[in-house]
Amino acid sequence: MHDSPTMAGCSQYAAPPRGNPHHARRFGLPTATALVMGNIIGGGIFLLPASVAPYGTVSLLAFVVLTVGAVALALVFGRLAERDPRTGGPYVYARAAFGDFAGFLSAWSYWTMTWVSNAALAVAAVGYVHVLAPGHESKGVDLAVALLALWLPALANLAGTRWVGAVQIVSTVLKFVPLLFVAVAGLFFFDPDNLGPFHSGGGSAVGGLSAAAAILLYSYVGVESASMSAGEVRDPERNVGRASVLGTVGAAVVYLVGTLSVFGTVAHRDLVNSTAPFSDAVNAMFGGSWGGTLIALAAVVSIVGALNGWILMSAQAPYAAARDGLFPAAFAAKRRGVPTFGVLVGTVLASLLTVVNYTSGSGGVFESLVLITTFSATVPYLLAAGAQVHFLLSGRRDEVRAGRFARDLVLALLGFGFSFWLVAGAGYAAVYQGTLFLFAGVLVYIVMASRRAAARPRAEAAAEAAPADGARPAAGTAV
Structure with missing residues (x-):
């Protein structure tokens, strides 16, 4: 471990002291790894094999290529956390490298992505509940199930980081074990005749690789989870990077081996039209x-x-x-290591969006907002990877351990390239709508910046008055 240097050469970006006696960090390496893996593996894994089957087994190669990019980005987050192990991850790095506005755009984009995608996850859970409890489908029941899926984890968050960690470890094990079982067991039932062609769907193999990669790109969103919660991780300078890589590799193993097993147990012609590929594989x-x-x-x-x-x-x-005055101050309140106001606001917004989905009679608004998240997720990645390139090329090589400059630069460029690929894979509609939503946040930045500017003269006046008052010696005191 080494001391963290100043992030941007001035005091406002200096990393805080490593030790905080008033805040016990509760996320060890296993919990931080579970956080990364659990956030990467959501509900999409259960449909992925069928989604990429039309492109042939070239999609397995796409998984490998994407995994390299995702691991490189995970390593970049680990390196950045060594410099500044504060909570906020991509936001912290973007602000340190490029200033308040870039930091705000990163935080705003990431925030909107999370609560909108949380609503989408809750809605996705309803479809699987129908399989477990058929015959009870109605909009009212579906809405109740979706809201329950949101608020039960929210209550665990409000109970503190200890509960968050416990739920994350248990849920990660419970979903990792059956998926890994299907993946490994499928290798014993593997039939090469089920694989189908290496490339299908017309065009070149490179085109098929790119098309499959575009579908798979967002399967790795979540690699930043450990750095985002670095302030709650024990020994973040070491464990954030380790957890990011271990969680990403663990998810990649499940993705790749699981998809391979499904490809080898379900006939290609059936897999292309499957709505439950893992279920079909188990039955086969x-x-x-x-x-x-x-x-x-x-x-x-x-x-x-x-x-x-x-x-x-x-x-x-x-x-x-x-904490830096770029969002309303209420968001900076913490209880038991968790920003409770942010948890409540994010869950309420996700709940309102879920209600809109089930009561509007049209999924247009909901689908548009979900489309926005595909672009919003990429903005913090691109800025964070760019920040690492900036740090390395701006002459502050003393912030990098001896012999690591070339390696870190290669990783940063790979992470930047992967992030740029994410932007390209989002599609024109996602980039267009996401950009509009991103710049809508500029109004929030203007309001917060105006408040800070108005408060600065008062703070400076108070700072000037304090030494003058304190400098007056008390009677009888030797000078």
Whole structure:
């Protein structure tokens, strides 16, 4: 471990003292790793094999390429956390490198992405609950289930970091074990004849690789989870990087081996039209029709676990920004290590969006907001990776351990390239709508910046008055 230097060469960006006697950090390496893995693996894993099957087994190669980029980005977050292990991750790094406005855009983008995607996760959970409890479908019941999926993890967050960590570890194990079981067991039932062509769907293999990668890109959103909660991680200079890489690699193993097993147990012609590929794989391996129930249960656990982590993430970005005066001060309040106001606001907003989804009679608004998140997720990544490149090229090589400059620069460029690929993979509609929503936050920045500017003269006057009052010696005191 080494001392953290000043982030941007001036006091306002200096890292805080490492030790805080009033705040016990509760996330050890296993919990931080579970946070990363649990946030990466949500509900999408259960449909991924069918989503990429039309492109052929070239999609497995796309997984490998994406994993390299995701691991590089995870390593970048680890390096950045060594410099400044405060809660806020990408926001902290963007602000240190490029100033308040870039930091605000990172926090705003990340915040909106989290609560909108939390609503989407809650809605996705309803479909799997239907499999477990058929015959009770109605808008009212579905809405109640979706809201329950949001507020149960929110209550765990409000109880403090100890409960967040416990729920995250349990849920990660409960979803990781059945998925890994299907993945490993599938290798024993593997039939190469089920794989289908290496590339299908027309065009070149490179085109198929890019098309499959575009679908898979957002499977790795969540690699930043440990750095986002760095202030709650024990020994963050070491554990944030380790947790980021271990969690990303663990998720990649589940993704890659699981998809390979499904490809090898379900005939390609059936997999292309499958709505439950993992369930079909279980039924093909062991017979019967109980696979759907098993996978639906694993999916519900997976989504609730992901919501537990993402609800915490929805509070961390505004907490870090509020601490610097870029978000309303209420977001900076913490209780038991959790920004409770941010948890409540994020969950309420996700709940309102969920209500809109079930009562508006049209999914247009909901779908548009979810589309925005595909772009919003990329902004903090791009700025954080750019910040690392900036730190390395701006002459502050003393912030990098000897012999690591070239390696860190390569990793930062790979992370930047991966982030840029995420932006490109979002599609024109997502980039257009996401940009509009991103710049709508500029009004919030203007209001907060105006308040800070108005408060600065008063603070300076108070600072000038304090030494003058304190300098007057008391009677009888030797001077």
